[in-house]
Amino acid sequence: ARRQSRFSSGVFTDRGSTPRGELVGTSCSRLSFGTWAGAHRIVSISLGKIYNSRVQRGGIKLHKNLLVSLVLRSARQVYLSDPCPGLYLAGHPGAPAPPQQPEESAAGPPAGWGEPPPPAGRAAWPEPEPQPERPAVPEVPRAGDSEPAATVTAAGDTLQGGEAEAPEAAWRRVEGPRETAVGGAGGPAEVSGVFPEGPEAARGPCGCPPGDEDNLSAAPRVDGCRAPRPAAAEPPASPPVCARKRGAGWVGGGPADCPAPGSTPLKKPRRNSEEQPGGAAAAAEEEQEEEMETGNVANLISIFGSSFSGLLRKSPGGGREEAEGEESGPEAAEPGQICCDKPVLRDINPWSTAIVAF
Amino acid sequence: MQKIMGSHLTLDHFRLASFSLPSSLLHWSKPPPSRTWTVVMTYQQDYLSPCLYPLSALSDIISTVEFNHTGELLATGDKGGRVVIFQREQESKNQVHRRGEYNVYSTFQSHEPEFDYLKSLEIEEKINKIRWLPQQNAAYFLLSTNDKTVKLWKVSERDKRPEGYNLKDEEGRLRDPATITTLRVPVLRPMDLMVEATPRRVFANAHTYHINSISVNSDYETYMSADDLRINLWNFEITNQSFNIVDIKPANMEELTEVITAAEFHPHHCNTFVYSSSKGTIRLCDMRASALCDRHTKFFEEPEDPSNRSFFSEIISSISDVKFSHSGRCIMTRDYLTVKVWDLNMENRPVETYQVHDYLRSKLCSLYENDCIFDKFECVWNGSDSVIMTGSYNNFFRMFDRNTKRDVTLEASRENSKPRAILKPRKVCVGGKRRKDEISVDSLDFSKKILHTAWHPSENIIAVAATNNLYIFQDKVN
Numbered sequence: 034a035r036r037q038s039r040f041s042s043g044v045f046t047d048r049g050s051t052p053r054g055e056l057v058g059t060s061c062s063r064l065s066f067g068t069w070a071g072a073h074r075i076v077s078i079s080l081g082k083i084y085n086s087r088v089q090r091g092g093i094k095l096h097k098n099l100l101v102s103l104v105l106r107s108a109r110q111v112y113l114s115d116p117c118p119g120l121y122l123a124g125h126p127g128a129p130a131p132p133q134q135p136e137e138s139a140a141g142p143p144a145g146w147g148e149p150p151p152p153a154g155r156a157a158w159p160e161p162e163p164q165p166e167r168p169a170v171p172e173v174p175r176a177g178d179s180e181p182a183a184t185v186t187a188a189g190d191t192l193q194g195g196e197a198e199a200p201e202a203a204w205r206r207v208e209g210p211r212e213t214a215v216g217g218a219g220g221p222a223e224v225s226g227v228f229p230e231g232p233e234a235a236r237g238p239c240g241c242p243p244g245d246e247d248n249l250s251a252a253p254r255v256d257g258c259r260a261p262r263p264a265a266a267e268p269p270a271s272p273p274v275c276a277r278k279r280g281a282g283w284v285g286g287g288p289a290d291c292p293a294p295g296s297t298p299l300k301k302p303r304r305n306s307e308e309q310p311g312g313a314a315a316a317a318e319e320e321q322e323e324e325m326e327t328g329n330v331a332n333l334i335s336i337f338g339s340s341f342s343g344l345l346r347k348s349p350g351g352g353r354e355e356a357e358g359e360e361s362g363p364e365a366a367e368p369g370q371i372c373c374d375k376p377v378l379r380d381i382n383p384w385s386t387a388i389v390a391f
Numbered sequence: 392m393q394k395i396m397g398s399h400l401t402l403d404h405f406r407l408a409s410f411s412l413p414s415s416l417l418h419w420s421k422p423p424p425s426r427t428w429t430v431v432m433t434y435q436q437d438y439l440s441p442c443l444y445p446l447s448a449l450s451d452i453i454s455t456v457e458f459n460h461t462g463e464l465l466a467t468g469d470k471g472g473r474v475v476i477f478q479r480e481q482e483s484k485n486q487v488h489r490r491g492e493y494n495v496y497s498t499f500q501s502h503e504p505e506f507d508y509l510k511s512l513e514i515e516e517k518i519n520k521i522r523w524l525p526q527q528n529a530a531y532f533l534l535s536t537n538d539k540t541v542k543l544w545k546v547s548e549r550d551k552r553p554e555g556y557n558l559k560d561e562e563g564r565l566r567d568p569a570t571i572t573t574l575r576v577p578v579l580r581p582m583d584l585m586v587e588a589t590p591r592r593v594f595a596n597a598h599t600y601h602i603n604s605i606s607v608n609s610d611y612e613t614y615m616s617a618d619d620l621r622i623n624l625w626n627f628e629i630t631n632q633s634f635n636i637v638d639i640k641p642a643n644m645e646e647l648t649e650v651i652t653a654a655e656f657h658p659h660h661c662n663t664f665v666y667s668s669s670k671g672t673i674r675l676c677d678m679r680a681s682a683l684c685d686r687h688t689k690f691f692e693e694p695e696d697p698s699n700r701s702f703f704s705e706i707i708s709s710i711s712d713v714k715f716s717h718s719g720r721c722i723m724t725r726d727y728l729t730v731k732v733w734d735l736n737m738e739n740r741p742v743e744t745y746q747v748h749d750y751l752r753s754k755l756c757s758l759y760e761n762d763c764i765f766d767k768f769e770c771v772w773n774g775s776d777s778v779i780m781t782g783s784y785n786n787f788f789r790m791f792d793r794n795t796k797r798d799v800t801l802e803a804s805r806e807n808s809k810p811r812a813i814l815k816p817r818k819v820c821v822g823g824k825r826r827k828d829e830i831s832v833d834s835l836d837f838s839k840k841i842l843h844t845a846w847h848p849s850e851n852i853i854a855v856a857a858t859n860n861l862y863i864f865q866d867k868v869n
Contacts, residue, residue, distance in 0.1 A: 071702075071756070072702075075702055075756070075759070078759065078760055082762070090513050090515055091512075091513060091514065091515035091517075091538055091601070092510070092512040092513065092514070092538075092601075094601065095600055095601070095619040095620070095650055096601075096603075096619055096650045096652065096669055096709075097765050099647060099648075099649075099650055099669060100669065100705060100706045100709060100765065103705040103706070104702050104703060104705070104706065104759065107702045107705075108702055111702075
């Protein structure tokens with residue numbers, strides 16, 4: 034035998050899971066399917082799992098990440114659909130009617146889970162670019178390209194238009210345009226129909242050619258893996274603006290402007306942003322506390338909401354770094370390492386740091 | 392291919408064993424050479440005798456267990472990349488009782504951890520699957536695989552060695568030819584039995600994703616390896632190329648909706664194989680239809696029960712194992728909560744569904760949190776396809792008799808496998824009053840899971856892997 038005996042029987046340790054393998058306590062069991070609190074918790078747990086998957090030996094497990102992403106999408110639909118005070122843009126003209134969502138998401142067959150709600154009757158953001166058909170969502174990262182610039186621009190416009198909104202609302206709103214830009218499949222995938230056919234080449238500058246054979250880390254997008262997109266596969270609202278992928282679903286914006294089209298991102302973008310939100314979440318958690326709690330999500334909501342407008346006006350370069358910082362993945366230098374340019378981080382104010390971490 | 396028909400085992404045998412008062416004796420194996428061991432005892436009939444192998448050689452968690460085609464050999468793979476092969480002791484007139492005892496036959500390091508520098512990925516050395524080839528000569532051959540590489544190992548015995556070389560002396564040092572005055576013919580002299588394992592083929596660099604299954608074809612010339620998105624067909628003699636026969640990778644990875652979770656060749660028809668998916672579906676493919684079997688010949692799917700919908704419906708419907716019956720007429724699938732038997736001629740629903748641990752259905756959120764919901768349980772048929780077995784938590788494993796529709800829960804643990812112990816049926820108390828011997832759901836130890844089990848091809852001998860322990864149970868019917 035070439036190995037030392039390692040007693041592992043009876044010891045069940047896994048990052049992001051309970052030490053002993055016993056059933057977790059009551060909070061989880063009390064949560065019923067369809068409750069917002071339940072969805073909230075599940076979303077944060079799922080993000081943690083995605084983050085942990087990046088640091089596990091053996092590389093990203095495609096199967097497990099796919100399953101986690103499906104759970105995330107289900108939870109997100111409930112998360113969105115449950116009207117929570119302040120979480121929706123009640124006063125916003127473009128606010129979609131939240132109750133519509135539960136009906137649709139609850140629409141019976143399993144297929145309903147994967148298909149985007151019909152575009153009809155959805156809110157339209159008062160933004161220059163095509164509107165998302167749903168309110169901003171705590172979007173988990175998409176494997177597709179994000180257009181932070183477009184997102185931010187839209188978000189900025191939106192915010193400036195309604196800064197009186199509740200922090201959560203602002204945070205949500207930020208998500209919206211970004212979502213739009215991404216045009217994710219599934220979930221808010223209805224937006225894909227709204228966008229012009231984005232060129233596949235839009236992904237080029239990202240350095241993430243579609244259909245990369247060796248894309249081991251191509252975990253499916255959280256939101257959209259299941260349903261084939263109704264329209265373009267790559268519907269970036271403004272593809273040239275910033276082709277670099279962004280993952281963190283929670284963070285709405287990025288810099289007000291993005292690197293010029295075709296510019297090389299500072300770090301090689303992840304092929305799939307699946308890990309990002311989890312990574313970001315975990316990083317945020319690490320910054321705040323060790324435990325994976327649902328409270329941090331609400332914290333980030335208030336953080337973003339109160340400071341986002343200020344953030345937008347800060348140095349765009351710093352903003353870009355935030356986006357940069359969110360990216361990670363198997364292509365990163367070290368698995369599990371958040372790709373943050375530390376010197377840049379130091380120059381960003383604490384809010385930005387939190388966003389970056391997330 | 393030889394049809395394997397085992398003796399008919401009914402659940403009564405297990406039940407009776409628990410109520411009789413046999414002097415069942417614990418059956419210990421010979422330890423590996425580096426270990427001192429204590430007891431070797433005999434066993435009697437009419438009960439289940441646990442054979443405990445807490446071998447130090449199995450220092451890591453056992454990740455696969457497989458009998459060979461005769462049941463003479465039992466191979467285990469562990470997370471440390473090692474393979475340990477047990478051999479059944481031959482029946483002898485003097486020691487009738489010792490028949491059935493499995494001793495360590497060979498131990499070797501099959502896979503080592505690797506690092507893919509291009510992707511900055513570490514490749515685990517954990518053995519995912521072992522599959523035996525049918526024996527065709529004195530040596531034994533098996534396939535073992537980790538996440539990326541399949542290896543063909545030859546396990547052979549050597550009990551003679553040549554002596555009397557001219558050009559080298561007994562220690563192997565070269566002799567100066569000038570000093571040689573006479574010539575002799577080397578002769579073979581007996582030596583202590585040595586079992587050596589040599590890697591004969593290495594099938595590498597064919598899988599981008601993690602290999603989850605390998606299956607030897609009934610033609611004994613080819614085998615397939617399946618990862619999350621692709622299945623490749625290999626010829627045993629050719630290591631530098633393989634045929635891709637299934638590819639479900641979408642052009643745009645963002646549209647990925649399901650992955651391959653298990654695959655197996657039909658036991659008799661070398662053109663037929665099945666693969667299961669994370670969506671709970673099984674596809675049967677015929678390689679004669681086309682080179683790339685992306686279009687299935689048959690598609691097995693059970694409509695979902697909408698009343699059971701939850702956040703985790705997709706996860707628990709993901710199939711973790713698929714096995715053809717020995718007859719080739721049925722397939723068995725394992726998802727998180729159930730085992731299903733499908734008739735190849737009926738695609739719209741399984742013919743039998745067995746609840747393994749339905750009491751976990753209300754605990755899915757907690758099981759998601761502690762990652763247990765991602766556990767991949769395997770399932771096995773007995774030799775006659777009349778009983779199916781699969782594992783559960785708390786070191787429990789379950790057997791279902793397809794004919795009598797009875798089932799039993801047994802436990803594989805050191806505490807309950809003392810000498811003279813018999814396996815008592817266990818019961819999980821779902822709610823209400825807990826009886827004396829029952830265990831409540833909340834007391835289950837979810838770190839003790841039985842994922843891997845194996846059933847002897849013709850006899851009622853089962854191998855159960857519980858973390859780093861291997862148990863061999865035997866039921867001898869008078």
